[in-house]
Amino acid sequence: MIINKTFKNHEDLDINNRILVALPKPGKPKEPPQNLRHVTLLNSIRKVLSTIALTRIRPAVENYISCSQSGFRPNRSTSDVVWAHRWISAKVLNYAEIEIDITGIDMSAAFDTIDRKQLLQRLTNLITEDEKRIIQFLLSNTTLNVKISGANTEEPFLTNIGTPQGDSPSPVLFIIYLEQALKNVRSTLDSPSNTTEAHLPNEIVYADDIDFIGNQPVNVKKIEETLKVHKLKVNVDKTEHTSVRKYSEEWKTPRKVGSLLGSKEDIEHRKHL
Helix, strand or coil: CHHHHHHHHCCCCCCCEEEEEEEECCCCCCCCHHHEEEEEECCHHHHHHHHHHHHHHHHHHHHHCCCCECCCCCCCCHHHHHHHHHHHHHHHHHCCCCCEEEEEECECCHHHCCCHHHHHHHHCCCCCHHHHHHHHHHHCCCEEEEECCCCCCCCCEECCCCCCCCCCCHHHHHHHHHHHHHHHHHHHCCCCHHHHHCCCCCEEEECCEEEEEECCCCCHHHHHHHHHHCCCCECHHHCEEEEECCCCCHHHCCCCCCCCCCCHHHHHCCCCC
16 A cells, blocks of 8 residues: 555655665675675565565566576576586587587676666566556665664765665566677577587576587677677676587586586595585
8 A cells, every 4th residue: 555655646665775784704804895795775665565576577577588597587596507517518428429619608797787777678568567667666766875883874875777786676687687688699699500409508597697508619709799788797807618529528627517517427526425
């Protein structure tokens, strides 16, 4: 009733001011800022409204997002990513003629850089007008108030980029935003023929962690330029190329694939507790 009345009368619920608390990471020195974990505290009404928004947009989101995305979706998890890589490894180990290249893309502070206006534009044809209105309300005029122990800090500052930390729909809004960017990326890349013939995925995605699968390394520069249009930044230093070949051992050690996925050595090298 309170929320409906607010929207009907164009009233302000005063729920867009969030409290930012910095907590030291366990086992790390307290002084360096990079050793702090930021936690955002929300009031109860904002939590309720956020949950309502997520529940209402979920069906439309599931129809829109590519099946390659496993992050922040019902009945999907990192297990899907692991098993996709295991499937690739198993194919390569069983068929010498199959050679796969995996390009792992890492993005810098992806959740904090998205353009909210672009996001709302993408939602226009995806969700109902009422649902979009709720999302727009949650994204508008958001402020943060930093809480410091022993200090009175009642000086909130405006935050107008990125998805608001702590909100239930924020991760889902991010994958909606990323999906459109990936659609543009796909249109710039050559079709990876080997993966289609071998019944392998063209990409494996979990949130902002993206692996492009093909018969040759993808053009990272093209990807970087395309994502930049969407205010998403590729961390080139953490981009990783992995060539998966039956008679090669190098692919079994990289961080992106790693763990000797799909091979008997994986079992033999595990530490049994």
